[in-house]
Amino acid sequence: MVKKIKKKIKHFLDLDKMTAEDLRGIIDLSKSYKQGITSGQDTHKSKTLGLIFEKPSTRTRVSFEIAMYQLGGNVTILEHERTHLGRGETISDTAKVLSRYIDIIVYRTSSAKKLYELAKYSDVPVINGLNDQTHPCQLIADIMTFEENIGIIDGKTVTWCGDFNNVCRSWVQASNIFDFTLNLACPKDLIDKVEMKNITKLKNIKIFDSAEKACNNSDCIMTDTWFSMGQKVSEKKRKLLQPFQVTNKLLSIAKKKSIFMHCLPAHRGEEIGKDILEHPKSVIWDEAENRLHTQKAILNWCLK
Numbered sequence: 001m002v003k004k005i006k007k008k009i010k011h012f013l014d015l016d017k018m019t020a021e022d023l024r025g026i027i028d029l030s031k032s033y034k035q036g037i038t039s040g041q042d043t044h045k046s047k048t049l050g051l052i053f054e055k056p057s058t059r060t061r062v063s064f065e066i067a068m069y070q071l072g073g074n075v076t077i078l079e080h081e082r083t084h085l086g087r088g089e090t091i092s093d094t095a096k097v098l099s100r101y102i103d104i105i106v107y108r109t110s111s112a113k114k115l116y117e118l119a120k121y122s123d124v125p126v127i128n129g130l131n132d133q134t135h136p137c138q139l140i141a142d143i144m145t146f147e148e149n150i151g152i153i154d155g156k157t158v159t160w161c162g163d164f165n166n167v168c169r170s171w172v173q174a175s176n177i178f179d180f181t182l183n184l185a186c187p188k189d190l191i192d193k194v195e196m197k198n199i200t201k202l203k204n205i206k207i208f209d210s211a212e213k214a215c216n217n218s219d220c221i222m223t224d225t226w227f228s229m230g231q232k233v234s235e236k237k238r239k240l241l242q243p244f245q246v247t248n249k250l251l252s253i254a255k256k257k258s259i260f261m262h263c264l265p266a267h268r269g270e271e272i273g274k275d276i277l278e279h280p281k282s283v284i285w286d287e288a289e290n291r292l293h294t295q296k297a298i299l300n301w302c303l304k
Protein backbone atom coordinates (compact mmCIF):
# COMPACT_ATOMS: atom_id res chain seq x y z
CA MET A 1 0.00 0.00 0.00
CA VAL A 2 1.33 3.44 -0.91
CA LYS A 3 1.33 5.66 2.17
CA LYS A 4 -0.05 9.16 1.57
CA ILE A 5 2.52 11.70 2.76
CA LYS A 6 0.79 14.64 4.46
CA LYS A 7 2.22 18.00 3.43
CA LYS A 8 3.18 20.34 6.29
CA ILE A 9 0.29 22.78 6.65
CA LYS A 10 1.29 26.41 7.08
CA HIS A 11 -1.13 27.79 9.67
CA PHE A 12 -0.91 31.45 10.72
CA LEU A 13 -1.97 31.14 14.36
CA ASP A 14 0.28 33.33 16.48
CA LEU A 15 3.44 35.33 16.01
CA ASP A 16 5.30 33.25 18.58
CA LYS A 17 4.77 30.20 16.35
CA MET A 18 6.47 31.92 13.41
CA THR A 19 10.11 32.52 12.60
CA ALA A 20 11.47 36.05 12.33
CA GLU A 21 12.44 35.23 8.76
CA ASP A 22 8.89 34.24 7.77
CA LEU A 23 7.43 37.35 9.40
CA ARG A 24 9.95 39.61 7.70
CA GLY A 25 9.09 37.94 4.38
CA ILE A 26 5.36 38.58 4.94
CA ILE A 27 5.92 42.25 5.86
CA ASP A 28 8.20 42.84 2.89
CA LEU A 29 5.78 41.14 0.48
CA SER A 30 2.95 43.32 1.87
CA LYS A 31 5.01 46.44 1.06
CA SER A 32 5.64 45.12 -2.42
CA TYR A 33 1.89 44.48 -3.00
CA LYS A 34 1.15 48.04 -1.88
CA GLN A 35 3.79 49.56 -4.12
CA GLY A 36 2.54 47.51 -7.06
CA ILE A 37 5.92 45.78 -7.44
CA THR A 38 4.09 42.45 -7.00
CA SER A 39 0.66 42.35 -8.62
CA GLY A 40 -0.53 39.07 -7.11
CA GLN A 41 -3.15 38.85 -9.83
CA ASP A 42 -4.21 35.26 -10.48
CA THR A 43 -1.74 33.91 -7.87
CA HIS A 44 -4.44 31.83 -6.21
CA LYS A 45 -6.86 31.30 -9.08
CA SER A 46 -9.34 28.48 -8.35
CA LYS A 47 -8.50 28.57 -4.60
CA THR A 48 -11.29 29.31 -2.11
CA LEU A 49 -11.01 31.11 1.20
CA GLY A 50 -13.57 30.35 3.92
CA LEU A 51 -14.26 33.04 6.53
CA ILE A 52 -15.74 31.91 9.86
CA PHE A 53 -16.61 34.83 12.12
CA GLU A 54 -18.10 34.28 15.58
CA LYS A 55 -17.63 37.95 16.40
CA PRO A 56 -18.29 41.15 14.45
CA SER A 57 -15.66 42.48 12.05
CA THR A 58 -15.35 45.19 9.43
CA ARG A 59 -11.64 45.41 8.60
CA THR A 60 -10.49 41.81 8.96
CA ARG A 61 -13.45 40.35 7.12
CA VAL A 62 -13.57 42.83 4.24
CA SER A 63 -9.79 43.02 3.77
CA PHE A 64 -9.44 39.22 3.61
CA GLU A 65 -12.37 39.00 1.20
CA ILE A 66 -11.00 41.64 -1.16
CA ALA A 67 -7.43 40.33 -0.80
CA MET A 68 -8.50 36.86 -1.95
CA TYR A 69 -10.46 38.30 -4.91
CA GLN A 70 -7.46 40.40 -5.91
CA LEU A 71 -5.30 37.26 -5.81
CA GLY A 72 -7.72 35.65 -8.24
CA GLY A 73 -9.42 33.35 -5.71
CA ASN A 74 -12.94 32.87 -4.40
CA VAL A 75 -14.44 33.50 -0.97
CA THR A 76 -17.19 31.84 1.02
CA ILE A 77 -18.46 33.50 4.18
CA LEU A 78 -19.68 31.19 6.94
CA GLU A 79 -21.81 33.13 9.38
CA HIS A 80 -21.15 31.20 12.57
CA GLU A 81 -24.76 31.20 13.76
CA ARG A 82 -25.98 29.94 10.40
CA THR A 83 -23.66 26.94 10.30
CA HIS A 84 -23.91 23.78 12.38
CA LEU A 85 -20.75 24.89 14.20
CA GLY A 86 -22.97 27.53 15.78
CA ARG A 87 -25.37 24.86 17.07
CA GLY A 88 -22.92 22.35 18.40
CA GLU A 89 -21.33 20.38 15.55
CA THR A 90 -17.83 19.68 16.77
CA ILE A 91 -14.87 21.74 15.63
CA SER A 92 -13.04 18.61 14.52
CA ASP A 93 -15.92 17.43 12.30
CA THR A 94 -16.31 20.94 10.88
CA ALA A 95 -12.59 21.13 10.13
CA LYS A 96 -12.57 17.79 8.34
CA VAL A 97 -15.61 18.67 6.22
CA LEU A 98 -14.47 22.19 5.31
CA SER A 99 -11.04 20.83 4.29
CA ARG A 100 -12.79 18.86 1.52
CA TYR A 101 -14.31 22.02 0.00
CA ILE A 102 -12.05 24.95 0.66
CA ASP A 103 -8.33 25.72 0.54
CA ILE A 104 -7.78 28.05 3.49
CA ILE A 105 -9.78 29.25 6.51
CA VAL A 106 -9.80 32.51 8.51
CA TYR A 107 -11.34 31.94 11.95
CA ARG A 108 -12.37 34.71 14.37
CA THR A 109 -13.46 33.18 17.67
CA SER A 110 -13.43 34.06 21.34
CA SER A 111 -11.29 31.12 22.35
CA ALA A 112 -7.69 30.41 21.37
CA LYS A 113 -8.37 26.76 22.28
CA LYS A 114 -11.03 26.54 19.56
CA LEU A 115 -8.71 28.11 17.00
CA TYR A 116 -5.95 25.60 17.76
CA GLU A 117 -8.44 22.74 17.65
CA LEU A 118 -9.66 23.81 14.22
CA ALA A 119 -6.06 23.94 13.02
CA LYS A 120 -5.32 20.53 14.52
CA TYR A 121 -8.07 18.80 12.54
CA SER A 122 -7.91 20.91 9.38
CA ASP A 123 -6.10 19.66 6.29
CA VAL A 124 -5.87 23.24 5.00
CA PRO A 125 -4.17 26.31 6.53
CA VAL A 126 -6.00 28.16 9.30
CA ILE A 127 -5.47 31.87 9.98
CA ASN A 128 -6.17 33.49 13.35
CA GLY A 129 -8.61 36.32 12.55
CA LEU A 130 -8.54 37.45 16.26
CA ASN A 131 -9.42 35.72 19.49
CA ASP A 132 -9.57 36.90 23.10
CA GLN A 133 -5.84 36.24 23.50
CA THR A 134 -4.22 37.56 20.32
CA HIS A 135 -4.66 39.33 16.97
CA PRO A 136 -1.56 38.51 14.89
CA CYS A 137 -2.89 39.69 11.48
CA GLN A 138 -3.30 43.17 12.97
CA LEU A 139 0.34 43.16 14.03
CA ILE A 140 1.61 42.53 10.52
CA ALA A 141 -0.28 45.63 9.31
CA ASP A 142 0.88 47.63 12.34
CA ILE A 143 4.56 46.82 11.82
CA MET A 144 4.23 47.57 8.10
CA THR A 145 2.64 50.96 8.90
CA PHE A 146 5.30 51.70 11.51
CA GLU A 147 8.07 50.94 9.02
CA GLU A 148 6.49 53.04 6.24
CA ASN A 149 6.65 56.06 8.53
CA ILE A 150 9.59 55.54 10.87
CA GLY A 151 11.86 52.92 9.27
CA ILE A 152 12.79 49.36 10.26
CA ILE A 153 11.28 48.60 13.67
CA ASP A 154 14.40 47.04 15.20
CA GLY A 155 16.00 49.40 17.68
CA LYS A 156 12.90 51.63 17.95
CA THR A 157 10.45 52.23 20.82
CA VAL A 158 6.70 51.56 20.71
CA THR A 159 4.44 52.54 23.62
CA TRP A 160 1.14 50.83 24.33
CA CYS A 161 -1.24 52.80 26.57
CA GLY A 162 -4.44 51.26 27.90
CA ASP A 163 -5.95 47.82 28.29
CA PHE A 164 -3.70 44.77 28.23
CA ASN A 165 -5.68 42.90 25.57
CA ASN A 166 -5.42 40.65 22.50
CA VAL A 167 -3.72 43.26 20.28
CA CYS A 168 -1.32 44.21 23.07
CA ARG A 169 -0.45 40.55 23.66
CA SER A 170 0.47 40.18 19.97
CA TRP A 171 2.68 43.27 20.36
CA VAL A 172 4.39 41.55 23.29
CA GLN A 173 5.04 38.52 21.08
CA ALA A 174 6.32 40.76 18.26
CA SER A 175 8.79 42.47 20.60
CA ASN A 176 10.25 39.08 21.38
CA ILE A 177 10.83 38.37 17.67
CA PHE A 178 11.89 41.76 16.34
CA ASP A 179 14.34 43.72 18.41
CA PHE A 180 12.40 46.81 19.53
CA THR A 181 11.46 48.16 22.94
CA LEU A 182 7.80 47.88 23.96
CA ASN A 183 6.79 50.25 26.74
CA LEU A 184 3.61 49.07 28.44
CA ALA A 185 1.52 51.66 30.25
CA CYS A 186 -1.38 49.50 31.48
CA PRO A 187 -3.10 49.31 34.87
CA LYS A 188 -1.30 46.46 36.66
CA ASP A 189 -4.56 45.25 38.20
CA LEU A 190 -5.78 44.33 34.70
CA ILE A 191 -2.88 41.98 33.99
CA ASP A 192 -3.07 38.39 35.18
CA LYS A 193 -0.33 37.76 37.78
CA VAL A 194 1.23 34.76 36.03
CA GLU A 195 1.24 36.60 32.71
CA MET A 196 2.79 39.66 34.36
CA LYS A 197 5.58 37.47 35.75
CA ASN A 198 6.27 36.09 32.27
CA ILE A 199 6.18 39.50 30.60
CA THR A 200 8.61 41.06 33.06
CA LYS A 201 11.16 38.40 32.09
CA LEU A 202 11.16 39.54 28.44
CA LYS A 203 14.17 41.68 27.61
CA ASN A 204 12.40 44.18 25.31
CA ILE A 205 9.45 44.99 27.59
CA LYS A 206 9.39 47.94 29.98
CA ILE A 207 6.43 48.38 32.32
CA PHE A 208 5.36 51.87 33.44
CA ASP A 209 2.87 53.21 35.99
CA SER A 210 2.75 56.55 34.23
CA ALA A 211 1.60 57.01 30.61
CA GLU A 212 3.66 60.21 30.38
CA LYS A 213 6.89 58.47 31.36
CA ALA A 214 6.12 55.61 28.96
CA CYS A 215 5.50 57.94 25.97
CA ASN A 216 8.62 60.00 26.55
CA ASN A 217 10.91 59.65 23.51
CA SER A 218 8.71 56.99 21.84
CA ASP A 219 8.58 56.44 18.09
CA CYS A 220 4.97 55.30 18.22
CA ILE A 221 2.03 55.48 20.61
CA MET A 222 -0.71 52.90 20.34
CA THR A 223 -3.93 52.05 22.07
CA ASP A 224 -7.13 50.05 21.58
CA THR A 225 -10.63 49.89 23.03
CA TRP A 226 -10.97 49.55 26.80
CA PHE A 227 -13.69 46.94 26.34
CA SER A 228 -12.94 44.27 23.77
CA MET A 229 -15.72 42.36 22.03
CA GLY A 230 -17.54 40.15 24.49
CA GLN A 231 -16.20 41.97 27.59
CA LYS A 232 -18.54 43.48 30.14
CA VAL A 233 -18.40 47.29 30.31
CA SER A 234 -17.52 48.22 33.89
CA GLU A 235 -17.09 51.59 35.58
CA LYS A 236 -14.33 50.15 37.76
CA LYS A 237 -12.25 49.23 34.70
CA ARG A 238 -13.01 52.58 33.07
CA LYS A 239 -11.69 54.38 36.13
CA LEU A 240 -8.50 52.31 36.20
CA LEU A 241 -7.88 53.07 32.52
CA GLN A 242 -8.66 56.81 32.57
CA PRO A 243 -5.02 57.86 33.35
CA PHE A 244 -3.90 55.90 30.26
CA GLN A 245 -6.17 57.70 27.77
CA VAL A 246 -4.14 58.86 24.73
CA THR A 247 -4.26 62.66 24.70
CA ASN A 248 -2.65 65.50 22.73
CA LYS A 249 -0.27 65.90 25.66
CA LEU A 250 0.95 62.29 25.38
CA LEU A 251 1.48 62.67 21.63
CA SER A 252 3.55 65.82 22.24
CA ILE A 253 5.77 63.98 24.74
CA ALA A 254 6.69 61.33 22.12
CA LYS A 255 9.47 62.01 19.58
CA LYS A 256 8.85 64.84 17.13
CA LYS A 257 8.77 62.41 14.22
CA SER A 258 6.53 59.83 15.89
CA ILE A 259 3.19 58.26 14.93
CA PHE A 260 -0.09 57.29 16.58
CA MET A 261 -1.79 53.99 15.68
CA HIS A 262 -5.06 52.31 16.68
CA CYS A 263 -6.32 49.04 15.20
CA LEU A 264 -9.91 50.42 15.19
CA PRO A 265 -12.80 50.49 15.93
CA ALA A 266 -12.11 53.52 18.16
CA HIS A 267 -14.15 55.14 20.90
CA ARG A 268 -13.53 58.88 20.86
CA GLY A 269 -13.49 60.33 24.36
CA GLU A 270 -12.68 56.98 25.92
CA GLU A 271 -9.29 55.34 25.10
CA ILE A 272 -8.43 58.44 23.01
CA GLY A 273 -9.10 62.14 23.35
CA LYS A 274 -11.86 63.41 21.03
CA ASP A 275 -9.59 64.63 18.19
CA ILE A 276 -6.71 62.12 18.36
CA LEU A 277 -7.68 60.18 15.22
CA GLU A 278 -7.39 63.45 13.27
CA HIS A 279 -4.06 64.44 14.92
CA PRO A 280 -1.19 65.08 12.43
CA LYS A 281 0.71 62.15 13.97
CA SER A 282 -2.18 59.74 13.40
CA VAL A 283 -1.65 57.18 10.62
CA ILE A 284 -4.76 55.12 11.35
CA TRP A 285 -6.24 55.19 7.83
CA ASP A 286 -2.98 53.92 6.34
CA GLU A 287 -2.91 51.30 9.09
CA ALA A 288 -6.44 50.20 8.12
CA GLU A 289 -5.54 50.17 4.40
CA ASN A 290 -2.48 48.07 5.13
CA ARG A 291 -4.71 45.28 6.41
CA LEU A 292 -5.55 44.60 2.74
CA HIS A 293 -1.93 44.38 1.57
CA THR A 294 -0.86 42.30 4.56
CA GLN A 295 -3.78 39.86 4.25
CA LYS A 296 -2.59 39.11 0.71
CA ALA A 297 0.90 38.37 1.96
CA ILE A 298 -0.45 36.19 4.80
CA LEU A 299 -2.67 34.24 2.37
CA ASN A 300 0.27 33.84 0.04
CA TRP A 301 2.58 32.59 2.81
CA CYS A 302 0.01 30.01 3.93
CA LEU A 303 -0.85 28.78 0.45
CA LYS A 304 2.66 28.63 -0.98
Ligand code: CP
Nearest residue numbers: 057058059060263264
Ligand atom coordinates in the same frame (compact mmCIF):
# COMPACT_ATOMS: atom_id res chain seq x y z
N1 CP B 1 -8.90 45.95 13.61
C1 CP B 1 -9.77 44.95 13.35
O1 CP B 1 -9.46 43.76 13.39
O2 CP B 1 -11.01 45.40 13.01
P1 CP B 1 -12.30 44.52 12.75
O3 CP B 1 -12.82 44.04 14.09
O4 CP B 1 -13.26 45.46 12.07
O5 CP B 1 -11.96 43.35 11.89
Ligand code: NVA
Nearest residue numbers: 165224228229263264
Ligand atom coordinates in the same frame (compact mmCIF):
# COMPACT_ATOMS: atom_id res chain seq x y z
N1 NVA C 1 -9.33 44.40 21.27
C1 NVA C 1 -10.37 44.57 20.29
C2 NVA C 1 -9.80 44.50 18.92
C3 NVA C 1 -10.80 44.73 17.81
C4 NVA C 1 -10.18 44.61 16.48
C5 NVA C 1 -11.44 43.49 20.48
O1 NVA C 1 -11.09 42.32 20.66
O2 NVA C 1 -12.61 43.84 20.45
